[in-house]
Amino acid sequence: MNKNTKDINNLELSAMSSRTISFIIDDLLITFLVVIILWDNLIVHSEDVNAVIQLITNFMSYIFFIKFSYQSFFIWYFGATIGKIITKIKVIDYNTLGNISLTSSMIRSGIRLISEMFFYFGFIFSFFNDGRQTLHDKLAKTLVVNV
Numbered sequence: 247m248n249k250n251t252k253d254i255n256n257l258e259l260s261a262m263s264s265r266t267i268s269f270i271i272d273d274l275l276i277t278f279l280v281v282i283i284l285w286d287n288l289i290v291h292s293e294d295v296n297a298v299i300q301l302i303t304n305f306m307s308y309i310f311f312i313k314f315s316y317q318s319f320f321i322w323y324f325g326a327t328i329g330k331i332i333t334k335i336k337v338i339d340y341n342t343l344g345n346i347s348l349t350s351s352m353i354r355s356g357i358r359l360i361s362e363m364f365f366y367f368g369f370i371f372s373f374f375n376d377g378r379q380t381l382h383d384k385l386a387k388t389l390v391v392n393v
Contacts, residue, residue, distance in 0.1 A: 257343070258392045259378050260335040265390060271329030276313055280305070314355050322351035330390075340377075340387040354386035 361368025368381030
């Protein structure tokens with residue numbers, strides 16, 4: 247048994263409930279930010295539902311950029327997004343058990359966005375492995391643990 251295996255066994259993996267609450271908090275924050283950015287346009291078109299849907303559709307690439315940037319920066323710099331900080335969980339590198347690199351953070355964020363677009367398919371992986379790793383955790387070689 248190598249040292250890394252011993253250290254991983256001593257980690258307390260985050261509960262699915264903590265990860266879910268963290269996800270909801272982060273999504274609400276992003277939604278709030280998008281509403282603030284689009285507020286003037288939403289008020290102008292508030293009578294016409296089709297115009298609001300068109301506005302949001304046109305802004306979708308910006309929403310993806312905001313989500314990608316938010317996830318990438320916070321996970322890389324703090325090891326956690328605001329939702330994860332509130333729920334006291336953190337993303338760590340699987341191999342070093344330390345902070346993850348910017349590259350790993352960007353890979354994780356990109357795959358996470360793709361998983362969200364396809365009915366959260368990548369999140370299902372967390373139910374079928376010992377490390378509770380989602381697809382984006384597996385590909386970025388990360389773990390989510392309690393702080």
